[in-house]
Amino acid sequence: MVKRKYYQEEIETMPVEQIKKLQSEKLVKQVKHVYKNVPYYRDLMDKKGVTPDDIHGIEDLYKLPFIEKSDLRETYPTGMLAVPLEDCVRIQSTSGTTGRRVIAYYTQHDIDLWDECCARALVAAGADKEDVVQVSYGYGLFTGGPGLNGGSHKVGCLTLPMSSGNTERQIQFMTDLKATVLCCTPSYAAYLGESLKEQGYTAETIPLKAGIFGAEPWTQEMRENIQNTLGIKAYDIYGLTEISGPGVSFECSEQGGMHINEDHFLAEIINPDTGEPLPEGEKGELVFTCLDKEAFPLLRYRTRDICVLSRKPCSCGRTHIRMAKPMGRSDDMMIIRGVNVFPSQIEAVLLKEGFSENYLIKLGRENNNDTFDVYVELPPEQFDDSVKNVTAKEKSLAAALRTMLGIGPAVHLVPPKTIQRSEGKAKRVIDERKLHD
Amino acid sequence: MGIRQLSVFVENKKGSLHEITDVLAKAGVDLRSMCVADTSDFGIVRIIANDPQKAKAALDASGHTANIREITAFAVPDVPGGLAKVLSLLEGRGVNIEYMYALITSEAGKAYTVMRTDDTEFTEEILRSNGIEILDESHI
Secondary structure (H helix, E strand, O other): OOOOOOOHHHOOEEEEHHHHHHHHHHHHHHHHHHHHHHHHHHHHHHHHOOHHHHHOOHHHHOOOOOOOOHHHHHOOOOOOOOOOHHHHHHHEEEEEEEEOEEEEEHHHHHHHHHHHHHHHHHOOOOOOOOOEEEEEEOOOOOOOOHHHHHHHHOOOOOOOOOOOHHHHHHHHHHHHOOEEEEEEOOHHHHHHHHHHOOOOOOOOOOOOOOEEOOOOOOHHHHHHHHHHHOOOOEEEEEEOOOOOOOOEEOOOOOOEEEOOOOOEEEEEEOOOOOOOOOOOOEEEOEEEOOOOOOOOOOEEEEEEEEEEOOOOOOOOOOOOOEOOOOOOOOOEEEEEEEEEEEHHHHHHHHHHHOOOOOOOEHHHHHHHHEEEEEEEEOOHHOOOOOOHHHHHHHHHHHHHHHHHHOOOOOOEEEOOOOOOOOOOOOOOOOOHHHHHO | OOEEEEEEEOOOOOOHHHHEEEEEEEOOEEEEEEEEEEOEEEEEEEEEEEOOHHHHHHHHHOOEEEEEEEEEEEEEEEEHHHHHHHHHHHHHHHHEEEEEEEEEOOOOOOEEEEEEEEEEEHHHHHHHOOEEEOOOHHOO
């Protein structure tokens, strides 16, 4: 059997002019749908003096107002919903800037569209019907597991819904069922690789041939390590819950940037300070507009990822525009063990628990895993002379942070005034990980 | 009754203890006993001093976290098994000891000990009713 090269060849290799025409048609419809059904965005458009009649195609995109993460907080929980709730079949969720989570809604159409995007990513990584796909992303509110799971179904692969953690079981299923494609965070792939090596497996005896790794930044060096240890080709994948989930863009066999699924998501690069669109090839903030989503169709959503787009032809045959790996953030969001964390979320917990807002976050890497330490000053009135009471406070604060963030830091209480005050904007984060090339 | 103990919360790093003792020296505070409990992050320095109020004021003024609490101090005969006997009394009544350390003794034949338990009043009552001498600040 000849392996297929594309999941949806006609769309994935569509001539650029045709893609743009398709995008224009979809954009006009999408703007009408949002204007009609999302009062919050209608107000934003009205304030800017734009109506759906002003939008004739993608050349008019710049006229539309941006949506920022703060708008999603403002409209929580259903203010951005564009269809009746009864038409929705699923939610997914991600952390927001101040603890209030972002909830994204999906109709069956939206799920199908998202699954298709993930199916394209899987086929681009060499997966086909006879493959066994081990999905070791978390399942649940996090989009990683459900997204790749759905994509794998679409391709017709045998899907192992492993979710994250329990490395022993991961290895057992991988080797017993001869998994050929692994989907997880790059950190976890590296960790699995080390564990397999310890158990005597080599690149030759590990059944995997490809991996799709995303949800956190990783370097070329990490890619090479993972490829060598697991004996696979490692593919990058990008996405965000606000837009759908993983599969907004994905790497092909060229491993030279991620093709954006342009028939569904229109990408722009803007100057993060002025909001002005930048010409192709310039570095700036990535902005996405959903083109044919029903339930949660965000228009001009500012991702805060700093990125570059390229329309250079790709030898894989796909014509869709490619984005470079994000090179950083234009806000203070951190990605820790694949989870989005904002310093403001940590502040909110500290204040609620009676601590001062003087704290320090230290991020590092140990055994291919992120270390996450939070140093907090103990208010004098909370000091008690027994070690037991101080460590109990550390533990309960760590638990409160885990509840808020979804991942647990190690909390260290320190005496007041030992955390350095800096002039002006406080330096809250020391990130010693090397995440970008 | 009992005696007042000063506790100081410090970072577990080089020089922390010296800094504390230096502040107290400059304030003219005389130390009678000291004990340090530490974890990898922080330490708690417990001090019995001649003037705990003055010591706390000096530490507060220099930006340290200090507090004062009353703890139990008692004298036991300085013979093998002297302390064990006291501890068995407390254990028998279900009293938990948080920590304990020795004081400098000015009286021959006696060992002075300070301890914090989960119930100070009850502890002192047990000790007293068993003829164990409870110390107050005039002893130190």
